[in-house]
Amino acid sequence: MTISEQYDNLEKTVRGYNSSADFAQIRAAFEFAENAHKDQRRKSGEPYIIHPLAVAQIVAEELRLDSESIAAALLHDVIEDTPANYGQVSKLFSPTIADLVEGVSKLTRIQYATKEDEQMENLRKMLIAMSKDIRVILIKIADRLHNMRTMEYQSPEKQKQKSLETMEIYAPISHRLGMQRIKWELEDLSLKYLDPIGYEEIVSKLDAKRQEYEAFMRRTQDQIDDRLNELSIEHIIYGRMKHPYSIYRKMFNQNKSLDEIFDLFAFRVIVENVGDCYNVLGVIHDLYKPILGRFKDYIGTPKPNGYQSLHTTVMGPDGLPFEVQIRTREMHEIAEYGVAAHWKYKQGGAGSGTEGRYEWVRRLLENQEGADAEDYIHSLKVDMFADEVFVFTPNGDVQNLPAGATPIDFAYAIHSAVGNRMVGAKVNSRIVTLDHVLKNGDIVEILTSKNAKGPSRDWMKIAKSSEARSKIRQWFKKEKKDENIANGRSAFEAELKHCGIPMRDVLDPEILPGLLKRVSYGSLDEMYAAIGYGGFTAQKAVSRMQGELNRVAKLHEAEKALEDAAEAKTAENAKQPSAPKRIRSEQGIIVEGLDNCLVKFSKCCTPVPGDDIIGFITRGYGVSVHRCDCPNASLEKRSLPGQEGRWIKVSWGSDTNESYPTLLEVVCKDRQGLLLDISAALSSTNTFVLGINSRSTADEFAIFRIEVRIRDSQQLKALMNRLHQISGVLKVTRPSG
Numbered sequence: 001m002t003i004s005e006q007y008d009n010l011e012k013t014v015r016g017y018n019s020s021a022d023f024a025q026i027r028a029a030f031e032f033a034e035n036a037h038k039d040q041r042r043k044s045g046e047p048y049i050i051h052p053l054a055v056a057q058i059v060a061e062e063l064r065l066d067s068e069s070i071a072a073a074l075l076h077d078v079i080e081d082t083p084a085n086y087g088q089v090s091k092l093f094s095p096t097i098a099d100l101v102e103g104v105s106k107l108t109r110i111q112y113a114t115k116e117d118e119q120m121e122n123l124r125k126m127l128i129a130m131s132k133d134i135r136v137i138l139i140k141i142a143d144r145l146h147n148m149r150t151m152e153y154q155s156p157e158k159q160k161q162k163s164l165e166t167m168e169i170y171a172p173i174s175h176r177l178g179m180q181r182i183k184w185e186l187e188d189l190s191l192k193y194l195d196p197i198g199y200e201e202i203v204s205k206l207d208a209k210r211q212e213y214e215a216f217m218r219r220t221q222d223q224i225d226d227r228l229n230e231l232s233i234e235h236i237i238y239g240r241m242k243h244p245y246s247i248y249r250k251m252f253n254q255n256k257s258l259d260e261i262f263d264l265f266a267f268r269v270i271v272e273n274v275g276d277c278y279n280v281l282g283v284i285h286d287l288y289k290p291i292l293g294r295f296k297d298y299i300g301t302p303k304p305n306g307y308q309s310l311h312t313t314v315m316g317p318d319g320l321p322f323e324v325q326i327r328t329r330e331m332h333e334i335a336e337y338g339v340a341a342h343w344k345y346k347q348g349g350a351g352s353g354t355e356g357r358y359e360w361v362r363r364l365l366e367n368q369e370g371a372d373a374e375d376y377i378h379s380l381k382v383d384m385f386a387d388e389v390f391v392f393t394p395n396g397d398v399q400n401l402p403a404g405a406t407p408i409d410f411a412y413a414i415h416s417a418v419g420n421r422m423v424g425a426k427v428n429s430r431i432v433t434l435d436h437v438l439k440n441g442d443i444v445e446i447l448t449s450k451n452a453k454g455p456s457r458d459w460m461k462i463a464k465s466s467e468a469r470s471k472i473r474q475w476f477k478k479e480k481k482d483e484n485i486a487n488g489r490s491a492f493e494a495e496l497k498h499c500g501i502p503m504r505d506v507l508d509p510e511i512l513p514g515l516l517k518r519v520s521y522g523s524l525d526e527m528y529a530a531i532g533y534g535g536f537t538a539q540k541a542v543s544r545m546q547g548e549l550n551r552v553a554k555l556h557e558a559e560k561a562l563e564d565a566a567e568a569k570t571a572e573n574a575k576q577p578s579a580p581k582r583i584r585s586e587q588g589i590i591v592e593g594l595d596n597c598l599v600k601f602s603k604c605c606t607p608v609p610g611d612d613i614i615g616f617i618t619r620g621y622g623v624s625v626h627r628c629d630c631p632n633a634s635l636e637k638r639s640l641p642g643q644e645g646r647w648i649k650v651s652w653g654s655d656t657n658e659s660y661p662t663l664l665e666v667v668c669k670d671r672q673g674l675l676l677d678i679s680a681a682l683s684s685t686n687t688f689v690l691g692i693n694s695r696s697t698a699d700e701f702a703i704f705r706i707e708v709r710i711r712d713s714q715q716l717k718a719l720m721n722r723l724h725q726i727s728g729v730l731k732v733t734r735p736s737g
Helices: 003-017 023-036 050-061 067-074 086-092 095-104 115-132 135-149 156-176 180-194 196-208 210-230 244-254 274-287 329-337 355-367 373-385 407-414 416-420 466-479 481-498 503-507 512-519 524-533 538-575 674-684 713-724
Strands: 235-241 265-271 289-297 310-315 321-328 388-392 398-402 422-427 430-432 444-448 589-591 599-601 613-617 623-627 650-652 660-669 688-696 701-710 729-733
Touching (some): 003 023, 003 050, 003 067, 023 067, 050 135, 067 095, 067 135, 086 095, 095 135, 135 156, 135 180, 180 244, 196 210, 210 265, 274 321, 321 329, 407 416, 407 422, 407 444, 416 466, 466 481, 466 524, 481 503, 481 524, 481 538, 512 538, 524 538, 589 613, 613 650, 660 713, 713 729
Antiparallel strands (some): 289 310, 589 650, 660 729, 688 701
């Protein structure tokens, strides 16, 4: 099919469900995308425009979205992969379309400390985009579906990586959005690359028995159809085989062969109203023997994604079990298309989706605040993928929780105050332990007390839902700050000891800021508190600090060699008082007896050539050069315990830099035009100014701090003399210490 024919097919599909769509806009988007991608090719060798066209076709055919979504699907790669930008798309089409395109564009790659951090940030961005406009994720899922359909052109490594990401992120999101058909296809395509042998085995076995299975499905379908016609119940019925991944999961989880799998076949009966759903259920149970414990009423208790249906598994006359799903037309639309089925498109305006129905997106974001990356991704998979269990309050209200949920999850689902005051629980009027696993239909009563001490730290391990874990974390964060800091410090120090790292290295004031940056906390107490309430782990903290500590350890070795060399030089000079050998300078500084030494100028006194200077061997940053009159280099400081061997002679070399930054403080009697006179003095002495700060005092004085670049002390002296000559200037000094 040519590109032109593919576009015509897209227009035909859109006309089929939305004849009032903005076809001029869709055509313009196609032409713009075709031109923007004209020099690009896909891995298959096809022109790149094939991909946006295919994505738009999925958006139209599978999801039936509005014309803005079709245009955005056609344009979804232009901002990222071509010179086109947001402003251009916004001007040519609309800000809404530009927002959709930007939201769908592949997430920016950022360097994260771990793969989990990167995945968490990408998921967060995706969820934020979903909460703003659900169409962003619908188009993104269509984009991923077409990429999976054409995955054979990628390298085996890329196939596995993308398939795993699809299975872990895109299929669960499709499930939560109720888009079952797309979810099944994404799972099957992912399985094909993640376990090609398992996939082929299932497909080949299904193909081998296809005739036998199809004959069984025809007979069963005819039986149900005839009985419903006799009872004059209007209906549509069709059967289907379970899709390969669904079979694979059951075989893997239940350790069964294909022949042992229950409900390999499923029949759908679509009727006019809810009353007919229950009538049909009676007919099915009359025709076939129902299997105990295999009936689910999702009409009375819908799934969180809006799914409603009656499910029952029965035994056929041939001894083959099969599932029957009974639903109304509206329920069927929601089951097939999910959120897209609710979509209402408006002529000439932005589509209005049902974001309100998908409040769970915002809850997912809120529940993860304070969680670390690994916990975030784990919770997300539980929230999105886990089967639900429906339980009741004593008043008969339904609560849906993830499978495996406990009374702790139930209590926090009611309210955080109920969870925090919980002292026990009853299930079906019997007292149970807090780790009791709830089952469908359980009636749960939470026992509370005003004198309750609050949640236990063990509850974090018992709770299954991210909502409960988040609320427990928040309680510990708020109520037990001192205890958290103490527990966090203890865990951190134990982990340091386990890794053979002395605590003094972490506490070194020169190293600590770099370490805190690695763990993204402002202070050690903040980090301890996070470890204490479970938002971070001691293992992760030490692991992230280890690189910086290793770097510092190597520098310590170099510094030790530096100190030894300095001592050896002093001893040699004592024996032979000849002029010391001059070594090559670094930034205009000669460190006596040492070569290739890292040098930095201290910010406390900002020395310039001509100043009397002294060097201090730092931990991790080479030799720090101070002015001899700097309070931080006073004789008292130099004689402190452990400091003596770290002070070293340094001098200015002949190859100094062109200029050095330094700081002046000017104290003046405040008056009009003062800043103008100071600026004139700086200009007349050809001084390069880095910055000026000024402040006035209550007694009408003005204090200026001027950062300048200076060649040497002679130029500095001339500048200070010039500033002294200004009317009202009382004092010009060089701050230090």
